[in-house]
Amino acid sequence: MKKKQQPVAPVQKNDVITASFEDMTHEGAGVAKVDGYALFVPYGLPGETARIKVIKTKKGYGFGRLVEKIDESSERTEPPCPIYYRCGGCQLQHMTYEGQLRFKQNQVKNAITRLGGLEKVPVHATIGMDDPWRYRNKAQVPVGSREDGHLKAGFYQQRTHRIIDMESCIIQQQSNDDAVQIVKNIADKHGIKAYDEEKHRGVLRHIVTRHARSTDELMIVLITNGEELPHKNKLIEDIHKSMPNAASIVQNINTKRTNVIFGEKTKVLAGEEYIYDHIGGVKFAISARSFYQVNPMQTKVLYEKALEYADLRGHETVIDAYCGIGTISLFLAQKAKHVYGVEIVPEAVSDAKRNARLNKMDNVTFAVGQAEEVIPWWHQANGIKPDVIVVDPPRKGCDQALLETMLAMKPEKIVYVSCNPATLARDLKILEEGGYETKEVQPVDMFPQTTHVECVTWLAKK
Numbered sequence: 001m002k003k004k005q006q007p008v009a010p011v012q013k014n015d016v017i018t019a020s021f022e023d024m025t026h027e028g029a030g031v032a033k034v035d036g037y038a039l040f041v042p043y044g045l046p047g048e049t050a051r052i053k054v055i056k057t058k059k060g061y062g063f064g065r066l067v068e069k070i071d072e073s074s075e076r077t078e079p080p081c082p083i084y085y086r087c088g089g090c091q092l093q094h095m096t097y098e099g100q101l102r103f104k105q106n107q108v109k110n111a112i113t114r115l116g117g118l119e120k121v122p123v124h125a126t127i128g129m130d131d132p133w134r135y136r137n138k139a140q141v142p143v144g145s146r147e148d149g150h151l152k153a154g155f156y157q158q159r160t161h162r163i164i165d166m167e168s169c170i171i172q173q174q175s176n177d178d179a180v181q182i183v184k185n186i187a188d189k190h191g192i193k194a195y196d197e198e199k200h201r202g203v204l205r206h207i208v209t210r211h212a213r214s215t216d217e218l219m220i221v222l223i224t225n226g227e228e229l230p231h232k233n234k235l236i237e238d239i240h241k242s243m244p245n246a247a248s249i250v251q252n253i254n255t256k257r258t259n260v261i262f263g264e265k266t267k268v269l270a271g272e273e274y275i276y277d278h279i280g281g282v283k284f285a286i287s288a289r290s291f292y293q294v295n296p297m298q299t300k301v302l303y304e305k306a307l308e309y310a311d312l313r314g315h316e317t318v319i320d321a322y323c324g325i326g327t328i329s330l331f332l333a334q335k336a337k338h339v340y341g342v343e344i345v346p347e348a349v350s351d352a353k354r355n356a357r358l359n360k361m362d363n364v365t366f367a368v369g370q371a372e373e374v375i376p377w378w379h380q381a382n383g384i385k386p387d388v389i390v391v392d393p394p395r396k397g398c399d400q401a402l403l404e405t406m407l408a409m410k411p412e413k414i415v416y417v418s419c420n421p422a423t424l425a426r427d428l429k430i431l432e433e434g435g436y437e438t439k440e441v442q443p444v445d446m447f448p449q450t451t452h453v454e455c456v457t458w459l460a461k462k
């Protein structure tokens with residue numbers, strides 16, 4: 001096959017050019033075209049013309065920096081966060097919320113049309129939040145040492161490992177924001193040393209806080225570079241004094257030279273190992289390391305959409321692949337005959353079983369393992385015949401073996417919850433070819449101000 005000719009760069013490094021943005025990448029950068037050559041420019045919005053400094057050129061595409069906007073898009077807005085351009089945690093604060101919702105709908109539409117070949121499938125408008133700020137129920141901030149020796153806690157400056165001290169993150173629930181400051185100050189008062197990444201010395205690596213919105217319970221996780229945590233009792237006492245709702249204070253130990261936040265070992269310092277939250281009418285115990293959606297208001301919207309697409313009447317057998325701590329499984333179990341959930345992380349499955357007991361639900365079965373191994377076994381050895389299969393895979397999408405098993409099991413409906421439109425599109429194509437029709441796709445904005453896109457898709461047997 002003849003290789004497609006890549007356009008040779010018509011611009012050079014350090015050139016300053018005038019160009020218009022025609023599109024946006026899934027990472028939120030503006031795409032400007034110069035004689036067909038694409039320049040990716042952070043913070044450029046479609047429809048805008050700007051002066052752009054060329055930073056780097058490659059064969060086929062290059063990168064630029066926005067120097068001056070010549071005309072502005074009606075979707076441009078002033079980012080309310082003072083550290084937005086340094087932090088990198090959010091990527092879309094310079095865009096109106098309506099613009100963000102349209103951007104996400106287009107991401108999904110483009111993926112399923114271009115990669116999935118599904119031109120006719122309706123992709124609905126993204127369901128957004130009335131107030132798209134202060135939604136996150138979990139904060140994880142790295143801790144470092146300031147020049148004056150006191151502790152700092154905040155975020156890594158974009159593309160560096162330099163920690164910038166932060167007073168507030170306006171996508172965090174207020175309780176998390178306050179908790180991070182309080183814990184930082186308490187640890188500082190007791191002379192706890194920050195972990196030094198380069199020397200692999202010091203104690204406190206990260207402060208993680210989780211807030212359960214429905215119960216107002218807080219979990220405080222101190223991630224340390226070893227078992228030792230000086231002045232432990234004083235720390236706990238002060239945390240309780242400042243935050244009586246700190247129902248769970250735990251220490252997680254991570255001794256590895258890694259940027260993975262959590263280590264393998266977690267010790268309860270005070271209170272319970274869990275905090276409790278509700279989604280809809282279902283109660284969940286959440287432990288320090290288990291996956292739990294970060295936007296509680298939109299999680300309910302997402303799960304309700306999944307339930308609507310599953311259209312359960314009470315007689316159905318349902319499989320929830322990639323079930324985590326059983327959130328979707330238990331949500332569905334309220335309306336199904338029996339739900340089978342499978343998940344690869346053993347602790348999550350223990351949590352799922354605990355959550356079933358907590359809600360006195362006995363029409364659920366959870367298993368540990370790879371969905372692509374356990375579900376074929378359920379099918380062949382146990383004769384389980386699901387009416388509905390729900391999948392909520394990680395970003396890489398469903399395993400080929402699982403897709404094949406789903407096709408062999410022939411459920412009436414498949415509900416696909418996805419956090420990555422590209423792998424969703426790839427998998428929909430396979431399911432379409434195997435006898436399913438994609439009915440509709442509903443994007444739900446779980447992560448306002450960021451480029452992350454989540455959606456629920458309904459497929460029916462042809």
Ligand SMILES: C[S@@+](CC[C@H](N)C(=O)[O-])C[C@H]1O[C@@H](n2cnc3c(N)ncnc32)[C@H](O)[C@@H]1O
Nearest residue numbers: 291322323324327343344345370371392393394
């Ligand atoms: C996007 S999360 C969804 C969790 C859950 N449905 C929820 O909404 O909270 C994906 C889950 O799949 C699990 N996982 C990843 N690969 C897996 C596999 N091959 N088989 C089963 N579970 C897997 C992860 O541990 C994670 O809990």
